[in-house]
Amino acid sequence: MSAAAGEAKSVDLSDIDPAHRAAILIEALPYIQEFAGRIVVVKLGGNAMVDDALAESFAADIVLLRAVGLRPVVVHGGGPQIGDMMTRLGKEPEFVDGLRVTDAETLDIARMVLGGQVNREIVGAINRHDHLAVGLSGEDAGLITATPRDPSLGFVGDVVDVDRGILDTLIDRGFIPVISTTAADASGQAYNVNADSAAIAIAEALSAEKLIYLTDVAGVLTDVADPTSLISRLSATRARLLIADGVVAGGMIPKVEACLAAVGGGGVGSAHIVDGRIPHVVLLELLTDAGFGTMITRTDGGGS
Numbered sequence: 001m002s003a004a005a006g007e008a009k010s011v012d013l014s015d016i017d018p019a020h021r022a023a024i025l026i027e028a029l030p031y032i033q034e035f036a037g038r039i040v041v042v043k044l045g046g047n048a049m050v051d052d053a054l055a056e057s058f059a060a061d062i063v064l065l066r067a068v069g070l071r072p073v074v075v076h077g078g079g080p081q082i083g084d085m086m087t088r089l090g091k092e093p094e095f096v097d098g099l100r101v102t103d104a105e106t107l108d109i110a111r112m113v114l115g116g117q118v119n120r121e122i123v124g125a126i127n128r129h130d131h132l133a134v135g136l137s138g139e140d141a142g143l144i145t146a147t148p149r150d151p152s153l154g155f156v157g158d159v160v161d162v163d164r165g166i167l168d169t170l171i172d173r174g175f176i177p178v179i180s181t182t183a184a185d186a187s188g189q190a191y192n193v194n195a196d197s198a199a200i201a202i203a204e205a206l207s208a209e210k211l212i213y214l215t216d217v218a219g220v221l222t223d224v225a226d227p228t229s230l231i232s233r234l235s236a237t238r239a240r241l242l243i244a245d246g247v248v249a250g251g252m253i254p255k256v257e258a259c260l261a262a263v264g265g266g267g268v269g270s271a272h273i274v275d276g277r278i279p280h281v282v283l284l285e286l287l288t289d290a291g292f293g294t295m296i297t298r299t300d301g302g303g304s
Helices: 019-037 052-067 080-086 103-128 165-172 193-204 234-243 253-264 280-285
Strands: 038-045 071-076 132-137 144-146 156-162 178-179 182-184 188-192 212-214 233-235 270-275 293-297
Touching: 038 052, 038 193, 052 103, 052 165, 052 178, 052 280, 071 103, 071 165, 071 193, 071 280, 080 103, 080 132, 103 132, 103 165, 103 178, 103 188, 144 188, 144 193, 165 178, 182 212, 188 193, 193 212, 193 253, 212 253, 212 280, 233 234, 234 293, 253 270, 253 293, 270 280, 280 293
Parallel strands: 038 071, 038 212, 071 178, 132 178, 144 182, 156 188, 212 270, 233 293
Antiparallel strands: 144 156, 182 188, 270 293
């Protein structure tokens, strides 16, 4: 990871008086009590992992969630890192409809970068706070079974099954699974799987209370030019109406559709779009009254 100047900064609590610090802790208490023992799946994008301060902030959040009784699971991508490695190796990345065309050589690069670099960096960052993180890929112990999406994309796969057995074993023993999203089919052929889709499948298999997407946007805005127009909570019905009306447009559409897919089956309590560029945003979204992103629920009264 390399620090990006002027982006994430560590939070200095020295200027906060003791009474204010206590108030912050008291505000978090009912959320800690409500979510204790619940599984929270956090999808971490590759863009959020190229800044050292953000990486450390994220790791501290995940360890704190585990310390107060939640059961976090991390699913990560690594698109920028794969692209950088391909460039270094003289291979030109190719995309179709936002998906990386993955020939055999690109697949080898993706497996190497996701499992050998990105996953290890996240695991290391968490374990610097407490020795809780265990890295694995969708290929390990048959965690994710995939099937090819489209021959023109090469070894790009769609998730057809998640075997939660290894995750249950780790979670029940107090560990934090950190999952890179390569997977294999029944014959053992490996595939590169979209991390957003894998996060949905894992959250559904685990009946997660929440699925949190760390992105590069604040959440759903009624006016993209006005950051104060953030919608903090949406039902699935209203979210679909905003897409139909063009309020949700462009790159926000797949983010909202991913959340809709997550909550649509009823297995996931709520899905959240939050700005991963904000230090400690996971804690701010989960454990404060205001929240810092957009929460999407299946119904008007669903989720927490």
